[in-house]
Amino acid sequence: MKILVIGNGFDLAHGLPTKYTDFLDVVESFISITNTPHIMANGGLNNVAKPKNQFLDRLIFEEPTLCLEFKKMIQNNFWIEYFTKCGTYTKENWIDFESEISRIIQLLDDIKVLTENGDNVWSIADNRTTIIKNVVNVSKKKLEDVFLDLEKINEFVVVLDKDLKRLIRALEIYLCEYVEKSNCTVISPDISNIHFDKILSFNYTDIYKRQYDPKEELDYDYIHGRANVQNSMESNNMVLGIDEYLSCDRKNKDTSFITFKKYYQRIHKETGCKYKDWVDSIREDASYFSGDNKVVLNKLTSRKNNGKYESYKKYTHEVFIFGHSLDVTDSDILRDLILNDNVYTTIYYLNKDVMGQQIANLVKVIGQDELIRRTGGNAKTIEFRSQQEMVKI
Numbered sequence: 507m508k509i510l511v512i513g514n515g516f517d518l519a520h521g522l523p524t525k526y527t528d529f530l531d532v533v534e535s536f537i538s539i540t541n542t543p544h545i546m547a548n549g550g551l552n553n554v555a556k557p558k559n560q561f562l563d564r565l566i567f568e569e570p571t572l573c574l575e576f577k578k579m580i581q582n583n584f585w586i587e588y589f590t591k592c593g594t595y596t597k598e599n600w601i602d603f604e605s606e607i608s609r610i611i612q613l614l615d616d617i618k619v620l621t622e623n624g625d626n627v628w629s630i631a632d633n634r635t636t637i638i639k640n641v642v643n644v645s646k647k648k649l650e651d652v653f654l655d656l657e658k659i660n661e662f663v664v665v666l667d668k669d670l671k672r673l674i675r676a677l678e679i680y681l682c683e684y685v686e687k688s689n690c691t692v693i694s695p696d697i698s699n700i701h702f703d704k705i706l707s708f709n710y711t712d713i714y715k716r717q718y719d720p721k722e723e724l725d726y727d728y729i730h731g732r733a734n735v736q737n738s739m740e741s742n743n744m745v746l747g748i749d750e751y752l753s754c755d756r757k758n759k760d761t762s763f764i765t766f767k768k769y770y771q772r773i774h775k776e777t778g779c780k781y782k783d784w785v786d787s788i789r790e791d792a793s794y795f796s797g798d799n800k801v802v803l804n805k806l807t808s809r810k811n812n813g814k815y816e817s818y819k820k821y822t823h824e825v826f827i828f829g830h831s832l833d834v835t836d837s838d839i840l841r842d843l844i845l846n847d848n849v850y851t852t853i854y855y856l857n858k859d860v861m862g863q864q865i866a867n868l869v870k871v872i873g874q875d876e877l878i879r880r881t882g883g884n885a886k887t888i889e890f891r892s893q894q895e896m897v898k899i
Contacts, residue, residue, distance in 0.1 A: 515829025561684040579676035608748035682735035692896040727780035743775040
């Protein structure tokens with residue numbers, strides 16, 4: 507079995523505007539245009555040659571229903587205002603975006619616990635003053651309402667949850683109407699000639715299917731959901747949230763902020779876990795060629811074929827990872843795939859800096875000793891490989 511795992515770097519390698527900063531840039535342009543009377547009166551943009559302007563022109567002037575929905579999703583949205591107005595966060599990866607959301611949620615969680623226990627709330631303020639200031643400014647609330655009144659804190663959390671759902675729906679419209687309609691003219695020579703059996707996508711788009719599998723012959727698992735413009739905010743199944751941050755003794759008891767967490771969203775939005783079946787199949791193969799079946803393995807390692815002896819291939823399954831940072835937020839899935847001795851994993855990296863970050867992240871996912879064991883010697887099962895230049899088609 508050959509499994510391809512793709513992350514947002516896959517879409518970026520194909521020249522698509524899928525950074526969260528790309529999305530926020532379009533949101534800001536949309537707000538600016540719809541608030542400019544003379545542009546609206548003219549019924550179109552002056553420069554529609556740019557893909558972004560073509561999308562905005564079509565959305566605003568040709569899709570009134572969708573335009574109205576997009577406007578409702580981004581209007582007075584705490585998360586969108588936080589990232590577009592604070593000016594304190596300039597990283598471009600969705601994992602960084604989610605990490606910032608996590609910092610705000612953890613701040614509110616800590617404050618809530620302190621308030622419930624009657625402890626001094628400001629004991630945690632020293633190293634979080636910037637976040638506190640930004641939250642207060644963007645929410646347009648008084649400091650004491652956000653951080654001192656337990657009832658109002660709970661009300662604020664409800665607003666944050668709804669605004670995250672609105673942001674996700676706005677992102678869905680952006681992906682379907684802009685990204686997936688963008689002209690993609692390149693493919694990767696690293697993966698174009700490999701016949702994969704399964705595609706595990708952390709993306710919301712279907713770029714792989716469009717570029718490499720137009721006949722839809724492969725088996726797909728969109729583990730974080732799939733963008734569909736026909737959805738609504740309620741039926742949307744895209745997962746955009748945070749990793750579990752609570753200690754073992756709290757995570758099974760305290761569910762105050764559970765709706766922000768990825769594992770909850772995966773279950774609640776029913777994205778499915780088809781990859782679990784793939785992993786089960788891989789492990790069944792591994793158990794067959796071990797233990798009481800060593801005799802079978804010995805026979806296979808030197809078997810006769812058409813009068814010649816050939817070596818049995820040790821790794822019966824292959825995993826290829828393209829455009830994924832290997833961040834710990836997806837550690838449960840990555841461990842299930844990588845930590846099998848009958849699986850050979852190839853990890854593509856964009857440049858040495860990216861490779862360095864992937865190595866650091868993988869240490870957090872599988873541990874230092876396991877990484878060292880699997881990247882060298884006879885037990886090697888992990889290989890890092892530099893991405894080739896994309897090829898025009």
